[in-house]
Amino acid sequence: MTAIQHEADAILRRAAWRLVPLILAMYVAAFLNRVNVGFAALTMNQDLGFSPEVFGWGTGVFFLGYLVFEVPSNLIMERVGARIWMARIMITWALVSMAFAFVQGPVMFFLLRFVLGVAEAGFYPGILLYFTYWFPSATRARILALFCMGIPVSNIIGAPLSGWLMGLAGYGLKGWQWMYLLEGIPTIALGFLAWWGLPDNPRKAGFLTEAEKDIVMARLAAEPRAQVHGFGDMLKDWRVWALIIPDFCIVFGIYALGFWMPQMVHAMGYTIKQTGYILVIPYTASLAVLWVIGLSSDRTGKRAAHFVISALVAVVGFGIAAIGGNDAIVILGFCLASGGVYSGLATFWSVPPLFLGGSAVAGAFALINSVANLSGFVGPGLMGWLLQTTGSYTIGMYMCMGVALAAALSMAVLARHCRAP
Numbered sequence: 247m248t249a250i251q252h253e254a255d256a257i258l259r260r261a262a263w264r265l266v267p268l269i270l271a272m273y274v275a276a277f278l279n280r281v282n283v284g285f286a287a288l289t290m291n292q293d294l295g296f297s298p299e300v301f302g303w304g305t306g307v308f309f310l311g312y313l314v315f316e317v318p319s320n321l322i323m324e325r326v327g328a329r330i331w332m333a334r335i336m337i338t339w340a341l342v343s344m345a346f347a348f349v350q351g352p353v354m355f356f357l358l359r360f361v362l363g364v365a366e367a368g369f370y371p372g373i374l375l376y377f378t379y380w381f382p383s384a385t386r387a388r389i390l391a392l393f394c395m396g397i398p399v400s401n402i403i404g405a406p407l408s409g410w411l412m413g414l415a416g417y418g419l420k421g422w423q424w425m426y427l428l429e430g431i432p433t434i435a436l437g438f439l440a441w442w443g444l445p446d447n448p449r450k451a452g453f454l455t456e457a458e459k460d461i462v463m464a465r466l467a468a469e470p471r472a473q474v475h476g477f478g479d480m481l482k483d484w485r486v487w488a489l490i491i492p493d494f495c496i497v498f499g500i501y502a503l504g505f506w507m508p509q510m511v512h513a514m515g516y517t518i519k520q521t522g523y524i525l526v527i528p529y530t531a532s533l534a535v536l537w538v539i540g541l542s543s544d545r546t547g548k549r550a551a552h553f554v555i556s557a558l559v560a561v562v563g564f565g566i567a568a569i570g571g572n573d574a575i576v577i578l579g580f581c582l583a584s585g586g587v588y589s590g591l592a593t594f595w596s597v598p599p600l601f602l603g604g605s606a607v608a609g610a611f612a613l614i615n616s617v618a619n620l621s622g623f624v625g626p627g628l629m630g631w632l633l634q635t636t637g638s639y640t641i642g643m644y645m646c647m648g649v650a651l652a653a654a655l656s657m658a659v660l661a662r663h664c665r666a667p
Contacts (some may be wrong), residue, residue, distance in 0.1 A: 314364070
């Protein structure tokens with residue numbers, strides 16, 4: 247590595263300390279507002295008369311709105327800049343999330359979940375694209391790992407917080423209504439903070455000198471040229487469409503856990519508050535798995551292989567949770583399953599930039615993410631249907647185990663086709 251590259255990396259480490267905490271906080275808020283419905287369900291479903299199947303499919307409607315607006319949102323961000331667009335996304339989805347406090351029945355619930363997907367569309371792939379503006383491929387997996395820590399961190403914070411808020415009541419509102427209202431406020435604040443503190447790219451970063459900007463841009467320009475750059479060429483590349491399969495499968499497990507794990511733990515006989523504290527255990531364990539695999543991925547450069555390892559960890563975790571035996575074994579299974587799916591998500595997104603660049607990678611991030619996130623519609627819905635049909639969560643856990651295995655196998659097949667030129 248040259249002296250200029252060393253200097254650029256030192257500047258980018260400083261930039262990471264400035265940008266990543268804000269982005270992580272934004273993602274924590276995003277995921278909390280997306281999955282707090284899992285905690286609300288502990289009393290909301292009974293209050294509103296929702297069956298497990300209605301709840302399962304209703305939560306998944308979010309991803310239909312997400313699918314429709316994901317690609318246009320990412321292309322708009324590329325034109326108007328991350329600062330404006332991320333602020334807009336966060337403020338609008340916070341307002342929609344707060345509106346769930348006033349849900350009256352299934353139709354309104356389904357409609358608001360769809361609108362929430364529309365409001366949030368573009369956030370996740372937009373951040374993935376944003377990282378390509380700032381960080382070279384050699385360090386991107388650990389940056390993505392830090393970003394993806396937002397999911398377990400949101401649950402580490404959100405599980406006990408939501409459990410506590412669910413106990414509130416007053417002014418004609420029940421606990422789940424207060425939870426929706428109060429958890430939306432920080433997201434609005436972060437939206438305004440993004441407007442102020444998220445520069446579109448290194449050239450517009452006020453915390454860098456002109457000389458530092460030149461060094462960083464030269465470092466990024468030295469990256470290997472991607473094989474595919476145009477949006478149209480990206481749409482014709484079979485690898486982009488094939489990568490939807492492993493992403494779909496790994497995200498399937500994320501939302502099956504996110505929407506149903508609170509209810510699974512609660513069904514073991516724990517109170518709502520106890521459930522919140524117990525859920526901290528698997529999410530904390532997943533942080534360690536996520537960081538170790540992300541760091542190893544950067545050190546070895548074997549992106550697809552680390553995805554396969556992550557997916558296999560999830561297979562083992564879901565299998566242990568399905569077999570059960572006692573509460574401690576089930577929680578151990580949840581620890582491994584959570585660590586596997588979250589580390590898989592982080593390592594997955596280091597694969598497309600190996601052969602995509604420019605508007606191709608912008609479009610691919612949005613396309614893959616939007617279609618694959620339909621598993622957030624299918625997974626929770628099937629979990630609800632299986633629970634209602636069998637009266638047990640066991641078959642649902644075996645289903646998640648099989649889907650995680652499909653993630654590992656599909657990426658193992660694609661690995662030799664998705665390499666840097």
